[in-house]
Amino acid sequence: MADDFTPRYGEVEQMAPGIRRVLARNAGAFTYYGTGTYIVGNGAVAVIDPGPDDADHVHAIRAALEGERVSHILVTHTHYDHSPAAVPLKAATGAEIVGCAPLVLDDNGPRADAGFDRDYSPDRVLTDGDVVAGSDWTIEAVATPGHTSNHLCFAYREGEALFTGDHVMGWSTTVVSPPDGDMADYMRSLEKLLERDERIYYPTHGAPVDNPRRLVRGMLTHRKQREYQIVALLKEGVKHIPDMVARMYVGLDPRLTGGAGRSVLAHLVDLKERGQVRETDGEWRLCATSARD
Structure with missing residues (x-):
């Protein structure tokens, strides 16, 4: 972890116009400083990767959205550090849970947070190219299997940005853990991103990536x-x-x-x-x- 970064747990950070982030207090070897939950839009908003089922984190998300309405809760994949808070957040806001398909496996991988969320039950599964929208935002699902078979990234068209979940992270390469993780799929998904034109990536763990094509080429190499x-x-x-x-x-x-x-x-x-x-x-x-x- 970088020594010059001080996590602002529970606070809302303005990352760019139309993009805010709330950081969960679940730092670890595979989560860096914690899960970054993103809020897209103003007024009627989308929440991306609500994070772990932690009452303090859910409270912090709700506090950041006081006076606003959550229309969509989007999930990149169903590891424990990404999706479980969707359930209490939906209960509190009435928002629709959309995103990746459910996936439950007995994964014998190395990390405690790599288990799959058995309670994840989306109202709508998104596939490659599907779009959800609000009054000031449009988000497109980009299928990126590899880290998990159900992994999605989300392209925020108005911000020329891509929310990359665990597929691309600026601080580390992602774990690809069989039987569900697939290296060939992961490589193809990286190559797929090279064909896109987003100018900035927002991983769920770590800082924004402001030269994404160079990073992706480096990851392939x-x-x-x-x-x-x-x-x-x-x-x-x-x-x-x-x-x-x-x-x-x-x-x-x-x-x-x-x-x-x-x-x-x-x-x-x-x-x-x-x-x-x-x-x-x-x-x-x-x-x-x-x-x-």
Whole structure:
């Protein structure tokens, strides 16, 4: 975490015209300083990623909207740090919950907040290109599977902005955790964003990204470099994911080791589906043709 940033928990921050943020007090190794809940518009507003089911956070959102009406609660995906507050916020405001499809899995990933919200029940599921609107805002759903299969970003047309959930974060790369997380989908979703023209990204965790195309290109390059590292280690005879993580992530915060392992697994699954590696009882090896390349 950056030392020059002081979180303003529970306060409303004006990020740009038509965009406000309220930060939840759920900082952690995978949530950075916490979940940033965004408010779009004025008067009749949309709330994006209401966050964890925390009474103080829900109260802070409602306080930020005193005298206004929430028409839509939008959810990028259903991890515990993004969607659970939709239920109490809907109860308090009567707003419609819209966004990603429900998804519940017994995920064996590394992070406590990576479990799926079993109570998420949207009034309307949005698919790629679907639009919701208010008097001074228009939001388009952009399907971006990879981090989770149900992940959406939300494009705010009037602000030339994209709310990126966990798909793109300025402070870290996202965890891609099988079986639901899919590296091939994640790479395709990054490439999809390069074809768009938003000038700024607002991740749910971390600061705005004001040069998004450069960051996305860097993320694609980073993932390709990780794949090359994995293939090189397999050529050396390294067979187990923990040994790969130790070689690839020197000096990594121990709290992030599990997440790194899940992303390595996601790369290996992708390589396996492409016929380049095989796995037997937790041991990974290059296929014969790949080993000769």
